Amino acid sequence: MKRVYCLCVFTMLAVSAVWLPFAQSQQSQLDPSSWTVQIDQVRQVAAMIPGKRPLRINVLKFAESRRSKKFSVQGAADQPSVQARTVFQVVYSDGQIMIDSGMDEQVHRFFGRGVVEPYYPDAAKRVEQALRNAKAIIITHEHGDHVAGVIRTPFLAELAPKTLVTRAQVEALETNPQMPEIKITPAMASRYNVVDYDKYLPFGPGMALIKAPGHTPGSQMVYIALESGREYLFIGDTAWHMDGVRLIKGKDAPWIQEDDSALLAQLKWLNQLYQTEKNLTIVASHDDDEHKELIEKGILGNGLE
Numbered sequence: 001m002k003r004v005y006c007l008c009v010f011t012m013l014a015v016s017a018v019w020l021p022f023a024q025s026q027q028s029q030l031d032p033s034s035w036t037v038q039i040d041q042v043r044q045v046a047a048m049i050p051g052k053r054p055l056r057i058n059v060l061k062f063a064e065s066r067r068s069k070k071f072s073v074q075g076a077a078d079q080p081s082v083q084a085r086t087v088f089q090v091v092y093s094d095g096q097i098m099i100d101s102g103m104d105e106q107v108h109r110f111f112g113r114g115v116v117e118p119y120y121p122d123a124a125k126r127v128e129q130a131l132r133n134a135k136a137i138i139i140t141h142e143h144g145d146h147v148a149g150v151i152r153t154p155f156l157a158e159l160a161p162k163t164l165v166t167r168a169q170v171e172a173l174e175t176n177p178q179m180p181e182i183k184i185t186p187a188m189a190s191r192y193n194v195v196d197y198d199k200y201l202p203f204g205p206g207m208a209l210i211k212a213p214g215h216t217p218g219s220q221m222v223y224i225a226l227e228s229g230r231e232y233l234f235i236g237d238t239a240w241h242m243d244g245v246r247l248i249k250g251k252d253a254p255w256i257q258e259d260d261s262a263l264l265a266q267l268k269w270l271n272q273l274y275q276t277e278k279n280l281t282i283v284a285s286h287d288d289d290e291h292k293e294l295i296e297k298g299i300l301g302n303g304l305e
Contacts (some may be wrong), residue, residue, distance in 0.1 A: 035265040037199070037210055039273060042223045045200040049303035053130070053206030053227045054097075057286075058084055058089040058301035060130075062123035063108050063145075066115075071241035071253040072286075084288040085111075085145050087127050088234060089209070089304050090224060095135040096305065097204060099222055099234055100161075100285070101149030102127040110144060110179050113255075128153070130304040136162050138203065140285065141219040142169040142237030144182050150192075151182050160191035164203070166211075168198040169218030212238060214262035230299070231280040233273065238266050240286045245270045 019278075063085035069076040072083070085108070088099040108119045131137060132155055141146050142165075147253040150163045151173075165173075170189045177183040195201065201209040203222075210221040215237045222234040239245050248267045250260060273280055281299055284290060 028182065035212070035214070035262050037212075037269055039277065042200060042208050042210060043225070045202045046206055046223055046225055048202040049205050049207075051205035052113055052196070053225055054090045054092050055227055055302055056091045057224065057226075057232060058091065058304055059086055060089070060126060060302075060304050061086050061124055061288070061291070061294070062102050062120050062127050064118040064288070065111050065286075066117055069241065069243075072251060073243045074249040074252045075247075076241075076243065076249075076252075081214075082288040083240060084291055086291065087130070087149075087287055087304075088283070089130055089134075091301075091305060092135075092204075096130065096133065097207070098131055098134045100140055100146040100236075101131055101137055101159075103145045103148035104152050107144040107148045107152065107179065107181050110181070112116075126154070126304050131155075131159055134162065136164060136204070137169045138209070138222060139163065139165050139169060139218075140234065141216045142172045142182075143178050143216060143237070146236070146285070147173070148182050151184060151188075153198060156191070161193070164193045165189075166218050166220065167194055168213065169216075170194050172217055212236075212266055214238065214259045214274065215256075216258075216264055229279070231277070233270075233280060233282045234285070235266075235270060235282060236285050238270065239284050242282070242284050242287050242290050244301065245274055245282060253297045278302075 035288060061084045065083040067081055067083055068078050069081035070078045072081060076290065087102050090097040090099065102124060105119050127149060131149060137150060138158065149161045153159060173184045174186065174189060197211060199211055203209055206225040208223045210223060212219045212221050219236055221236060224232045240251060245267060248271050250263050270282055274282055291300065295302045
């Protein structure tokens with residue numbers, strides 16, 4: 001874990017020396033329309049970096065969007081549903097890694113589309129402090145509620161050097177950002193750790209990134225295996241609600257543009273894992289119902305350290 005701050009160099013060496021030849025032999029260029037992943041390969045990649053694995057994982061909700069569930073899951077009833085705006089904290093014995101970075105209130109207003117929705121300033125401050133304390137920051141994808149915390153921040157000089165972003169995320173933020181507030185320049189992009197990988201990337205002991213374009217070009221999932229043996233898969237916005245995974249149903253939100261074929265392949269894979277991998281907890285970033293259940297069961301910690 002003490003090597004986390006230098007993981008950009010270490011992980012790329014690991015991929016080049018150990019995993020990349022195998023990955024290239026399997027798939028020389030990842031085609032979202034033929035997206036395939038093997039959980040055994042993911043586990044192998046997560047075991048590449050030696051060291052003690054994480055001890056626990058925490059979640060914090062800093063804002064909400066109030067929307068009908070029919071937008072989150074195709075064919076769902078037109079009933080109220082809370083879309084949680086969250087970050088996750090991976091706790092090692094000697095430090096933390098953050099998954100996603102939150103957003104400020106101005107960016108949050110974008111998602112309300114004219115409707116004032118709950119934003120919790122005290123929680124947002126705790127997110128900011130956790131980012132500053134973290135050894136490293138991973139971004140699941142390049143939408144404002146996930147990435148704005150490392151773009152629109154007075155601590156950019158402090159956070160950028162320990163934030164890992166992918167080339168696809170950077171390209172979208174430079175040329176086609178979700179909103180003007182998160183647009184970055186090439187000069188700004190150079191301050192982050194920018195990586196590219198074909199399929200999998202080892203990130204830390206017990207952690208692996210999975211390339212998963214579909215919701216956005218730069219979307220990726222995060223696999224984590226704890227010291228206890230419990231496994232997690234953070235799927236970002238591949239599904240907004242776990243019913244999308246359980247029913248293999250995409251979203252029905254007219255304001256988003258996604259690669260439907262890639263998402264269908266991902267949902268089918270996630271559904272298979274949900275049915276067969278009972279030690280693996282799949283976590284959707286925005287599913288407030290799921291987060292409450294996982295906190296109650298002690299699978300996720302409530303709040304940041």
